[in-house]
Amino acid sequence: MTATLPRACVMGHPIAHSRSPMIHGYWLKTLRIAGAYELKDVTPEAFPDFITRLAANGYVGGNITVPHKEAAYRLVDRRDEAAETVGAVNTVWLQAGLLMGGNSDTHGFIANLDDRAPRWDVADGRAVILGAGGAARSAAYGLKTRGLAVSLVNRTVARAEELAAHFGSGMRGYSYDALPHLLPDTDLFVNCTSRGMSGKEPLDIDFGPLKRSAVVYDVVYVPLETQFLAKARSRGHRTVDGLGMLLQQAGFGFQKWFGAMPKVTTELREMIEADIRAKTPTA
Helix, strand or coil, X not given: XXXXXXXXXXXXXXXXXXXXXXXXXXXXHHCCCCCEEEEEECCCCCHHHHHHCCCCCCCCEEEECCCCHXXXXXXXXXXXHXXXXXXXXXXXXXXXXXXXXXXXHHHHHHHHHHHHCCCCCCXXXXXXEECCCHHXXXXXXXXXXXXXXXXXXXXXXXXXXXXXXXXXXXXXXXXXXXXXXXXXXXXXXXXXXXXXXXXXXXXXXXXXXXXXXXEEXXXXXXXXXXXXXXXXXXCCCEEECXXXXXXXXXXXXXXXXXXXXXXXXXXXXXXHHHHHHHHCCCC
């Protein structure tokens, strides 16, 4: 009998916009691995049954996207440390009959920095993160594991303070009014909000007080260079866009499902960039 090919999928609602099949399809082809990666549009009502019967549905694992990450956190049998701390699951895999849950956004966030801005993690480094949502949680956790002091800045300061308290020592929450006082000592400045994304309101920040050696990072990747990054680049800052985070986080799951650790190549990045530009003319 012929062994069944391993299949993984990305689960969300809606899901047609996802570029995950392009990424994983590229790796399956270039690594010559027999397998498949598919889109699965799963409503919130159907999601609990689908994910808890993942093997019966023919899958060895998959990615979880909006709006299912918190539900997945509750439904998996076990979670890795990142998922446990962040409070969300975006990658699942089967292990010894158990449904395991992880959060690869933390890995992707840090791996992208390491790749695009080498030696960014200076001794006694300080980071400022804009936002207090899911992306900010993943970034904050990743930066804490690398030993940075983190200031979380949010429109609703109570949310920033709550998130800082969740992570404990080394983090504090602030309002936007605090930015002029925080930026002179900042080594890494990160946008983890949706502002600046195509179709969203722009993110207008005064970079004047920012330390000249600071790295500026935007988790948004459509457009490929946001106004936030363009403004920072014009001042001479090293900049890191969000596309690399998308690509880097994908490798975490691929290794779990297909048994090989893929590389984020220039060819892969150029392929996804071309798709973004084709589908978003202003990108």
